[in-house]
Amino acid sequence: MSERATTTKPSPARTSSAKVSAKREALLSTAEELFARQGYRAVGIDTLLAEAGVAKMTLYKQFGSKEELITAVLERLAGEITSSLTARLATATGGSHGRILAVFDWLADWVRSPAFHGCLFIKAASEYPESGERPRQAAEAFKAGCRELLEEQCRELGIADPERLARQLHLLLEGALVLSFLERDPQAATHARDAAAVLLAAA
Amino acid sequence: MSERATTTKPSPARTSSAKVSAKREALLSTAEELFARQGYRAVGIDTLLAEAGVAKMTLYKQFGSKEELITAVLERLAGEITSSLTARLATATGGSHGRILAVFDWLADWVRSPAFHGCLFIKAASEYPESGERPRQAAEAFKAGCRELLEEQCRELGIADPERLARQLHLLLEGALVLSFLERDPQAATHARDAAAVLLAAA
DNA sequence: TTGTGGCCAGACAGGTCGGTCTACTTTGCT
DNA sequence: AGCAAAGTAGACCGACCTGTCTGGCCACAA
Incomplete structure (x- = not known):
């Protein structure tokens, strides 16, 4: 009843260290697909982030550039x-x-x-x-x-x-x-x- | 394919037509070299124009894009x-x-x-x-x-x-x-x- | 000389780029 | 419970992007 509308209760990562890879993995697989289809320079960072559902800072923390x-x-x-x-x-x-x-x-x-x-x-x-x-x-x-x-x-x-x-x-x-x-x-x-x-x- | 600016209309004189080809050629050969060495998207139009010694308007008049x-x-x-x-x-x-x-x-x-x-x-x-x-x-x-x-x-x-x-x-x-x-x-x-x-x- | 038209340099426009930063919320471990 | 790490949104930056436009220079013909 008092469940908030937004509670999709995202699956809690059971493995501790696997959590680190969640966003990182999303970035990697989305990047792979977009780069493959359109080319590296043709895909902007913002497009990639929107598609992966990840914030810009996460990308730069994980990969640097x-x-x-x-x-x-x-x-x-x-x-x-x-x-x-x-x-x-x-x-x-x-x-x-x-x-x-x-x-x-x-x-x-x-x-x-x-x-x-x-x-x-x-x-x-x-x-x-x-x-x-x-x-x-x-x-x-x-x-x-x-x-x-x-x-x-x-x-x-x-x-x-x-x-x-x-x-x-x-x-x-x-x-x-x-x-x-x-x-x-x-x-x-x-x-x-x-x-x-x-x-x-x-x- | 090649420029044949004669019969149909009393268009540009031979001298200016030759000039056009000269700039056009400079554009083509400079572009070929820069694109080969760095890639198409990596080379900006301004770089190309500076290298070829050609004005921007000439590029867009000759090629359109x-x-x-x-x-x-x-x-x-x-x-x-x-x-x-x-x-x-x-x-x-x-x-x-x-x-x-x-x-x-x-x-x-x-x-x-x-x-x-x-x-x-x-x-x-x-x-x-x-x-x-x-x-x-x-x-x-x-x-x-x-x-x-x-x-x-x-x-x-x-x-x-x-x-x-x-x-x-x-x-x-x-x-x-x-x-x-x-x-x-x-x-x-x-x-x-x-x-x-x-x-x-x-x- | 004067007029004309092709070509010039470069300012400009409107967007996008990669990358940084702040301030806030979630998440997971102890 | 409490805390640190990780992630969030989005403003912001300066540089650069393609493409348009203006105003002037210069060669040449009448």
Whole structure:
């Protein structure tokens, strides 16, 4: 009866330390979506805050600057992608090339998901092209990680020149990312997989 | 496409028309360089005008808006690339695959030139992601042209499935563009060429 | 010489940007 | 209960944004 009109009784955070992340998480996921759809410089801080339902001071307390927020988005995303991909690789079966082809299957799922609006790392490097800028550094680190992951898979296969094959596969992967976004071709990743199979067979 | 200010009306004299082109050209080439190095939204119109030594009114009389200027830069660049590439192809020798490998040789020259700071078309699509935006349309048109050019070369070779091979080669090309810029790997195009040779041999 | 029209510099307009600050309310731990 | 941390709204800042407009300069034709 005396319940106030405004008492939606927001779920009390049961875990103490999880509470810290609540607003931070809202910021990160909203930022990821808006930046992906519109670009980094095109999205103003105020738009982002309104969408996330967070106050400006919270953003600056948590991240310090817009560029740091972008960097945090990229680092979080890199972690998610890495764990999602390695989980997929762990279950990969098929011939000896199954592991590598599974990377391209995973890629096909990624670029076909409705949340995909181009690779955020490539966009970050485009909009923050100077070596010293943190978003570009995060992008470089992630892409280097991709190449290393591919190289490791090639090495496990006992390929003659694993570094070389890994770089070629990486080209296909990045090409698929770009063309999935630029032309709206959901099959780009499939074509990349086909090409990867050819390269693998020849190695 | 080019300025042809004659017959229809007794319009400006030749001298003033030549002057117009001069300022227009200064705008286009300065814009191309600044946008390539810093990104489209990162470069303000005043910076651009100061660098080009052109008055603001001239820009708006010639192009109407910043987005139209960007579009004009992209269209001019697309023309230059197309003619430079087809000129190279005309002189391509080597085996039956020479023409296609020449595309990747040309690419290697492009990405290694000091003026290369990433593909302006990919960046345009990133910063103007909506279908209705003119810079993105120009980028889509150019990339579609690239794919068609590759497909035509494959077709001339009598490849079984030219469209499919062309798409695979296109993936390598775009991948090389991205990785040349993101990692600063001048060898990306060379690796793409190697991979292209493998795909060609298998087709 | 005088007139004309293209181009100039730069002031201006109206908004938005990233970022700071204050003063207040909620929240969660002890 | 009490307190400190975290979060809130929103005013405010100076810089910068795209785009418009004014008034004058200068080349050239009659």
